[in-house]
Amino acid sequence: MQEVTTTKSAKSSLKTKVQFLGSKLSGMVMPNIGAFIAWGLIAAIFMKSGWFPNEQLAKMITPMVTYLLPLLIGFTGGSMVDQHRGGVVGAIATMGVIVGSNIPMFIGAMAMGPLGGWVIKKFDSWAQPRTKKGFEMLVNNFSAGILGMILAIIGFFGIGPVVSGLSAILAVGVDWLIKHQLIPLVNIFIEPAKILFLNNAINQGILTPLGIQASAQAGKSILFLLEPNPGPGLGVLLAFMFFGRGSAQSSASGAAIIHFFGGIHEIYFPYVLMKPALFLSVIAGGVSGTFTFNLLGAGLKASPSPGSIISILLMTPKGLGNYIAVLSGVVVATVISFVISMVILKSDKSPATDLATSQAQVSAMKNATKTAADTTITTEALAKSTAIQHIIFACDAGMGSSAMGASILRDKVDKAGLQIPVTNTSISNLQDETGLLVVTQNELATRALEKTPRAMHVAVDNFLNSPKYDQIVQILQKKQAATATPEPTNSPAATAATAGSMGIAGLELSKVNTVEFVYQEHNLGSATMAQSIFKNELHKAGVTKIAVGKVAVNEIQDVDSILVIANRETAQQLSANLTKAQLLIVADLVQAPEYPELAAQFKS
The missing domain is CATH 3.40.50.2300 (Response regulator)
Incomplete structure (x- = not known):
């Protein structure tokens, strides 16, 4: 018994480590996925073989994939360790591996970014207690610059060549699999890994970097299609629509729409776990879909995110043949997965499993410890x-x-x-x-x-x-x-609450020379936008003597020359503390209909 427990613990520990690594890798790529998509679109539209070839605009393609994307990854990796300061050092360190190699340095950026953040964090923890007062800025700036320079040099001479060699080996391996028609076998591991929530480690950590290197040279890559293909999951959901039972059948149609068009693949995982035999369906669907992609020469310009059919088609290179190849792989994967799922569901005579129970199993499959x-x-x-x-x-x-x-x-x-x-x-x-x-x-x-x-x-x-x-x-x-406590009927808060719900007639504006938008930590942006919107309303009304600002909820001054504007949530914290300042409560700081009328009242 002890042996079994130890084995399970070891497997769980390994899965925890893989999930943690995958989380870190995807955490560097996913926040920047918009930049990857922008690069893919620019390449698809403006390169020589693009939809609208443009020699001038096509000049952006190489610098973006060589410098912009790796630097974004390096900065993000460093900031994950030590916020903005770590991001700066991580980006400097990444520059060394970029210049020290002749391929897009995504894997190098994933290494140097967090390394830069870790180094500066460790240095700060040692140096800050020892820094004399008045020298903090000098030490901070020069330490980031010096350490960044050292790491960039190390990356140039040491890390860059090593990563280049490793990337070349991986690229050769992938090419060998493609040439020998073996690339579909990768889906034997990818499809179960998705349901174990290891898809980020596989897609963002391995396939995306290698795919971009291939796409930069060949204009497209099949690697971008291996994990995002919605066909295997769609086939399972369609089978449940026609041959499922209970809540699983009734919910499958909505899940299929979310999965196929929304790109949220997690939604079909519980359906597979309801009938573990359906792992065969998604594996067969993934293998057959990738075989079709490989056979027809399908590939995408960049990684689609999320894995929606819409994103996939947007990343497909120009040409009817490319669209046919991509759609054929998706359709084949769907059909194969559907047929096998149909056989499994129709032949299964066991009592219907509740979908909620299966969804709980998703958690059990995902629990790392x-x-x-x-x-x-x-x-x-x-x-x-x-x-x-x-x-x-x-x-x-x-x-x-x-x-x-x-x-x-x-x-x-x-x-x-x-x-x-x-x-x-x-x-x-x-x-x-x-x-x-x-x-x-x-x-x-x-x-x-x-x-x-x-x-x-x-x-x-x-x-x-x-x-x-x-x-x-x-x-x-x-x-x-x-x-919620009732306010005295003659309190400023009660008057303001009435004004907030019935207009602004209850406000006394003759003494007011300042309007303050009050914010909490989570709605600073809304207060900033509201400030700008109300300034514009005052300008249109010809009012020039009213100052408009924003202030934190715990810093408001209670004086009769200030009109405070807050949403209902913030007003609950303010009402008991305001005895002189007037309070206007609005439902939404950004889209408040009271602003034009309030500006007009100031004018009159």
Whole structure:
């Protein structure tokens, strides 16, 4: 028994390490995927064989793939370790491997970026306690420059040639697989790995860098199609639509649309886990699709993100033959996966498995060690917490399933009448702050907790369908009702609340010479936009004597010459502290209909 436990622990540990590595690699690529897409579009449109060849604009193609993309990766990798300062040193270090090689240096950037961030972080931890007062800026600037220079030299003479050699070996291996028609066998590993959530490690860490090198030389690469192909998952979902049972059948059509057009591949994973035999379907679909891609010479200009058929077609090079090759591979993968799934579902006489149970299995497959529920706060603990001002869904890349989860909860929050923003981001971009609720998947909860120890944390099995969402909304509603206290009818806050809901007639503007938009940490951008919008309204009204600014919620001055504008969430913190300043409450700082009327009142 002890032996079995040890073996499981070792496998779990290995999976944890692979997932962690994949998270770091994808964390450097995914935030910059827009730049990769821009490069792919410029190449597809303006190169000699593009849709609209343009010799002048095509000059951007080589510098972007040689310098811009690796430097972005290097900067992002360094900033993941030590924020902006680490990003700067990481970018300098990356420049050394770029110049020291003759191929696009993506793998080198993934190495030098985090190395640069780590080196400057270690130096700062040693130097800062020893730096004399008044010399901080001098030490900080010169240390970043000197260490960056040293790392760039090391990268030029040492790391660059090594990575070039390694990349050349990998490229030769890939070419050998393609020439010998063996590249489809890679999908035997890719398809199960996707359902184990190792797709980021494979796609962003290996296939994308190698694919860009191939695309820069040949104009396209099949490597961009191996993991994003939506055909295998679509075939499974179509089979459930026609031959499934219960909730799995009724939900499969919606899941198919999200998967195929939205590119959220995670949505079909629970369906495969309901019937483990369906692993054969996705493997066969992936292998047959890649075989078709290889046979017809299909390839993309750049990595599609997300793996939607729309993104795939946008990255397809010009030419009817290219589109036929790409679509043929997707169709073949879909058909093969569908047929095998159909046989499996029709021959299966076992009792129907509930989809919710299967979705819980997704979490079990994804858990890298013991369940992370021990390190996260339950919804019961959430009920005892302080006020929640911002909800963030966090995942590896900050896209895909976390965006879907944020959209689902945002809709529930809006319908409940709660003025709480719900957004999504990658774990690497989380910022530790109070009043924050982080929602993440079980296997990522420990990392999220380490990143934001002051925040509240709730872990879910699946972003796309969790009963905890309704519990969270109910708890937040109760907390809001419990903290809401009636204002005296003659208080400025009560007057402002009336003005916010009935217009601005209740405000006394004769003494006001300053308008302040109040913000919290999570809505500084909204306050900045509102400030600009209201300035424009005053300008159109011909009002020049009113100053317009923005101020943090804890820095507002309570004087009668200031009119404070805040949303309902922020106003709850302000109302008890304002005795002289007037408060105008608006539903949305950026899209408030009160602004033109308020500007007109100032004019009169």
